[in-house]
Amino acid sequence: GAGVSQSPSNKVTEKGKDVELRCDPISGHTALYWYRQSLGQGLEFLIYFQGNSAPDKSGLPSDRFSAERTGGSVSTLTIQRTQQEDSAVYLCASSLETGRAFFGQGTRLTVV
Amino acid sequence: QQQVKQSPQSLIVQKGGIPIINCAYENTAFDYFPWYQQFPGKGPALLIAIRPDVSEKKEGRFTISFNKSAKQFSLHIMDSQPGDSATYFCAAKGGTSYGKLTFGQGTILTVHP
Numbered sequence: 001g002a003g004v005s006q007s008p009s010n011k012v013t014e015k016g017k018d019v020e021l022r023c024d025p026i027s028g029h030t031a032l033y034w035y036r037q038s039l040g041q042g043l044e045f046l047i048y049f050q051g052n053s054a055p056d057k058s059g060l061p062s063d064r065f066s067a068e069r070t071g072g073s074v075s076t077l078t079i080q081r082t083q084q085e086d087s088a089v090y091l092c093a094s095s096l097e098t099g100r101a102f103f104g105q106g107t108r109l110t111v112v
Numbered sequence: 113q114q115q116v117k118q119s120p121q122s123l124i125v126q127k128g129g130i131p132i133i134n135c136a137y138e139n140t141a142f143d144y145f146p147w148y149q150q151f152p153g154k155g156p157a158l159l160i161a162i163r164p165d166v167s168e169k170k171e172g173r174f175t176i177s178f179n180k181s182a183k184q185f186s187l188h189i190m191d192s193q194p195g196d197s198a199t200y201f202c203a204a205k206g207g208t209s210y211g212k213l214t215f216g217q218g219t220i221l222t223v224h225p
Contacts, residue, residue: 004155031211042118042217043156043201050211091155093213100146101213103155 002026004104006092012110013082021077021107025094032075033093033101034067043091049075082111116204118216125192126224133219134186135202143206146213147176147187150199159200160187192223 005024013019025032034046045059049069060066064082069075079086089108095101118135125131135145146161162169162176162185169176173190189196202216 033211033213035215043215045212045214048212056212093155100158100161103148103157105153105155 004092004094004102006090006104006107008107009105010108010110012112015084015111016081018078018080019082019109021079021090021092021109023075023077023092023094023104025073025075025092026102027073029094029096029102030072031095031101032069033095034075034077035091035093036088037091037106038088046077046090079109082109084111087111116202116214116216118202118219120219121217122220122222124222124224127193129192129223131189131192131196131221131223132186133200133202133221134184135204135216136182136184137204138183139204139206140183141206142204142214144204145176145178145185146203147174148201148203148215150201150218156201189221192221194223194225197221197223 004026007022030051032049035043036046037043047060047067048056064080067077087110089106091103091106093101093103116135116137123131144163147159148156149159150156160171160174160176162178164180167178175188178185200219203213205213
């Protein structure tokens with residue numbers, strides 16, 4: 001596609017349920033990032049994939065959060081046993097190894 | 113050491129003014145400093161970026177000034193317009209966290225007509 005695509009655009013889930021957020025990066029981009037943005041706040045780094053290297057998971061806030069990147073392309077961010085504090089916009093970005101990062105529109109997650 | 117500190121949190125200017133947003137960093141291994149613009153409901157979009165081998169870069173009405181010795185960089189918006197009203201984020205990457213972009217907290221800019 002022309003840009004980074006994220007789905008769903010909005011997700012409302014009940015506390016305690018698991019959710020999966022999907023990111024389709026720009027074709028050919030080797031790097032993929034997940035960030036979280038709470039209302040009116042900055043961008044909190046979650047996880048970074050670069051090619052076949054081990055991902056940098058240093059930003060994942062708890063073991064309820066995990067992410068995969070299959071075939072060096074699509075990535076899924078999974079949040080298990082969601083809590084209300086997980087409510088935020090989850091942003092995905094991709095880039096060539098040293099190039100500019102392009103962001104998707106984000107998935108707005110609301111935990112009720 | 114991985115932090116990027118951004119100020120001010122919010123800024124209001126009149127049309128035609130020159131808002132200036134400042135960022136400071138600690139990690140001297142950072143070697144790429146982009147600025148992103150974000151409109152409500154949208155993802156951040158890259159505006160302009162600089163590497164530490166130059167002290168200034170201009171693209172249209174946007175200018176980055178970079179002071180390597182002070183570990184500071186700033187964004188200037190010339191002849192600001194109401195359409196420039198958005199949230200601006202500085203970021204940095206490089207060194208051992210070579211791929212990870214570390215963002216500042218953001219500045220909400222409002223340009224009055």
